[in-house]
Amino acid sequence: MTSEHQTSGHTEEDRAASAAAGFSSAAAVTPENTGERFNPITAKHLDDIPQLEKLSGDDRFAMKVVSSVLPFRSNRYVMDSLIDWDNVPADPVYQITFPQRGMLEEGDFDRVADLMKRDAPAKEINAAIGEIRDKLNPHPAGQRELNIPQTEQGTVEGLQHKYRETVLFFPSQGQTCHAYCSFCFRWAQFVGDKTYKIAANEASGLHDYLASHPDVSDLLITGGDPMVMKTRVMERYLHPLVDDPRFEHIRNIRIGTKALTFWPRRFVSDPDADDLLRLLEKVTSSGKSVAIMAHFNHWREFGTDIAHEAIRRLRDTGAVIRSQAPALAHVNDSPDIWARMWREQVALGIIPYYLFVERDTGAKNYFEVPLDKVWTIYNHAVRSVSGLARTVRGPSMSATPGKVEVLGVQEVHGEKVFVLRFLQGRNPEWVGRPFFAAFNPNATWLNHLEPAFGEEKFFFEDELAEMTGGASIPEFSVAAE
Ligand SMILES: *Cc1c(COP(=O)(O)O)cnc(C)c1O
Ligand code: SF4
Numbered sequence: 224m225t226s227e228h229q230t231s232g233h234t235e236e237d238r239a240a241s242a243a244a245g246f247s248s249a250a251a252v253t254p255e256n257t258g259e260r261f262n263p264i265t266a267k268h269l270d271d272i273p274q275l276e277k278l279s280g281d282d283r284f285a286m287k288v289v290s291s292v293l294p295f296r297s298n299r300y301v302m303d304s305l306i307d308w309d310n311v312p313a314d315p316v317y318q319i320t321f322p323q324r325g326m327l328e329e330g331d332f333d334r335v336a337d338l339m340k341r342d343a344p345a346k347e348i349n350a351a352i353g354e355i356r357d358k359l360n361p362h363p364a365g366q367r368e369l370n371i372p373q374t375e376q377g378t379v380e381g382l383q384h385k386y387r388e389t390v391l392f393f394p395s396q397g398q399t400c401h402a403y404c405s406f407c408f409r410w411a412q413f414v415g416d417k418t419y420k421i422a423a424n425e426a427s428g429l430h431d432y433l434a435s436h437p438d439v440s441d442l443l444i445t446g447g448d449p450m451v452m453k454t455r456v457m458e459r460y461l462h463p464l465v466d467d468p469r470f471e472h473i474r475n476i477r478i479g480t481k482a483l484t485f486w487p488r489r490f491v492s493d494p495d496a497d498d499l500l501r502l503l504e505k506v507t508s509s510g511k512s513v514a515i516m517a518h519f520n521h522w523r524e525f526g527t528d529i530a531h532e533a534i535r536r537l538r539d540t541g542a543v544i545r546s547q548a549p550a551l552a553h554v555n556d557s558p559d560i561w562a563r564m565w566r567e568q569v570a571l572g573i574i575p576y577y578l579f580v581e582r583d584t585g586a587k588n589y590f591e592v593p594l595d596k597v598w599t600i601y602n603h604a605v606r607s608v609s610g611l612a613r614t615v616r617g618p619s620m621s622a623t624p625g626k627v628e629v630l631g632v633q634e635v636h637g638e639k640v641f642v643l644r645f646l647q648g649r650n651p652e653w654v655g656r657p658f659f660a661a662f663n664p665n666a667t668w669l670n671h672l673e674p675a676f677g678e679e680k681f682f683f684e685d686e687l688a689e690m691t692g693g694a695s696i697p698e699f700s701v702a703a704e
Contacts, residue, residue, distance in 0.1 A: 258299030261401060261486055261493070266290040274308045282324075288336045289322035291348070292355050293586060294413035296403040297321070301485055304527050315521040315560075316484075318553045319404050326405060326586035331355045360583055361411030372432060379428050386625070386647045389441040389477075392429050396456050397449035401486035404520075406551055406581060406590045412447060426459045434469040443477040443516070450482035454495040458502055465509045476506055477514040483544075484517075484524040487533035500540050507541030515544045517573065520555050522564040525571070534571050547577035550597045550618065551590040558603035565604065565612035578617030580629075583668050591667045594618070594641065598629045616646060622669045624687045625649055632662060640675040641666075645683075649690055653683055 305316040370383040383391040482489045565575045597618040625648035639662035645653045660672035
């Protein structure tokens with residue numbers, strides 16, 4: 224904890240940072256301070272953001288408290304082009320990027336607030352922050368223990384392999400984002416504690432692993448946001464896959480990103496934007512598919528001219544854009560928002576793919592929506608769009624045993640139940656098989672559910688325990704993605 228998290232006092236460094244973020248009025252007009260080049264805005268700029276001046280001092284202080292625990296990062300595009308400041312705090316993009324008091328439990332908030340108010344020593348504040356972060360389930364779904372591949376050479380850094388067909392790759396240069404989502408389950412990777420990080424240093428580990436796993440058809444490059452990487456770094460990972468026969472079996476390259484929301488210039492006017500598009504074109508013309516897995520929570524995220532241009536340019540490379548996002552309180556917990564979002568996506572050539580249930584980490588209490596309600600949102604939204612938008616599946620929970628979809632709520636012989644099924648399973652044979660849980664209106668995650676009809680266990684439980692090496696997983700809440 225440095226002074227950047229405290230309320231007062233601007234150092235030279237702060238002033239330089241503010242200028243770099245584009246807030247210095249005295250500086251000459253350059254791409255940097257018109258916001259045309261990417262510069263992050265962080266917690267230390269909270270006093271310089273002109274749009275925040277209309278908030279009360281208390282509200283700004285609350286932001287500083289929350290952003291000392293949960294990561295905060297924004298940029299000029301998000302602030303100037305996406306957020307409607309006349310609609311703050313309700314604006315959805317404001318909600319997903321700016322820290323809100325309710326994101327911390329009251330006791331935790333007060334603890335940090337008190338320490339900051341009395342200018343407590345950095346060591347003491349850091350210790351409090353560390354304890355609070357540890358309580359927020361920094362590693363949901365056992366992602367550190369369960370899914371890291373083991374080979375004869377040991378563990379393969381930066382990879383996760385949970386479902387047979389798809390390998391996840393976390394390039395070390397992509398472990399940040401153009402802005403941070405306040406609900407993100409990857410928050411632990413951004414707060415600077417090395418023990419929280421999952422990262423790769425090498426392309427060769429990835430390539431060797433893929434070459435020796437002929438069952439794998441999909442590579443999913445994820446992060447953070449891999450689109451923060453320079454094109455020449457992306458090339459190091461992708462180029463070898465294009466024409467080396469060792470990678471014949473890799474048919475689909477997916478790239479998970481929120482850059483279409485947070486920084487569409489990545490695909491339009493960044494210095495290496497054209498190179499990136501040429502690289503993607505090279506992959507698609509080699510006969511492999513490129514899927515941009517775009518994260519959109521709300522239709523307001525892709526309504527700008529520059530976002531439309533980015534979408535057009537990406538599609539021109541032969542890449543397909545698919546969209547996915549969690550349902551979140553304060554942001555998109557209404558069927559109308561989803562229906563409008565899917566309709567507009569289809570019109571832009573984007574294919575709706577997944578609606579997720581918010582996972583059990585970070586500011587979950589603030590954003591969580593009960594399963595029953597998420598299902599109702601999905602159901603009402605899907606009914607009101609044409610078949611072209613009904614490609615979206617969900618609501619889906621990414622839990623330890625797999626991706627579990629809430630198919631619906633039904634009454635079977637007088638018992639109200641959730642009908643569930645696996646969309647992905649640690650064992651591929653679980654996929655598609657319906658199963659039942661007792662209805663529970665307050666449940667927000669799989670671990671809150673009990674088997675229906677008085678049964679003792681869900682059908683997969685014994686096998687799951689075996690697969691996870693008997694590791695005691697008190698709930699099924701722990702997995703990647
Ligand atoms: C969601 C997910 C995938 C991809 O699953 P699809 O259903 O093929 O999109 C792969 N690996 C992990 C760990 C995931 O959570
Ligand atoms: S990893 Fe994705 S969800 Fe998380 S902060 Fe980055 S852009 Fe947002």
